[in-house]
Amino acid sequence: MSDMSDVSAFGADLSTRSNYRLLQDIPLRLSVEVGSTSLRLADLMDLNSGSVVELDRQSNELLDILVNGTLVAKGEVVTVNGKFGIRVVDVVATDARLSGIERRS
Template sequence: MTQMEDNLTATAEPGGEELWKNGSPNLRLLQEIDVRLSVEVGSAQLRIRDLLNLNEGSVVELDRQAGAPLDVFANGTLIAKGEVVTVGGRFGVRVTDIVAPGERVKDI
């Protein structure tokens, strides 16, 4: 196992978060990599004919209940649940629950 793999493995263990915060040399390099963070309110499956019939004012019912936690993804991997907030006139997300690292790996 390489030094980087050792460090990454350590972060999945209890207390391993400290490696990210304190920053071993290899992990400090990773901290500068950009990731795409996205939030999913819900989804819907439509037939193409229904999609083509959408127009201004159309409503598409999503598969999630109002007030249910939102899914927060990092590069397409579910990492957390959250709720919508506004920050200076913009939408934001307040993280309410972090997905366990073992659960994140199952999605890959």
């Protein structure tokens, strides 16, 4: 019975790359959360053009970058050719990312 300790680094690297190739075409949803707030329904119904809703995040804080709803990184807004983009500043530790993934059977 092998414990994989005898697998060369080259072999493990090929295996890892092969696994990534199997997964590379799976679509994921990346989203960026600027902030959030809670409103009463009456306050929501009173919103109109020009209304300002205060969020729970300071303007100088990094934004949450989520993949399929799981926090994976923090970043800041940039513009790229006239479009919004996000610069990744900090990647969340792997164990913290994996704890946000729910295992389904």
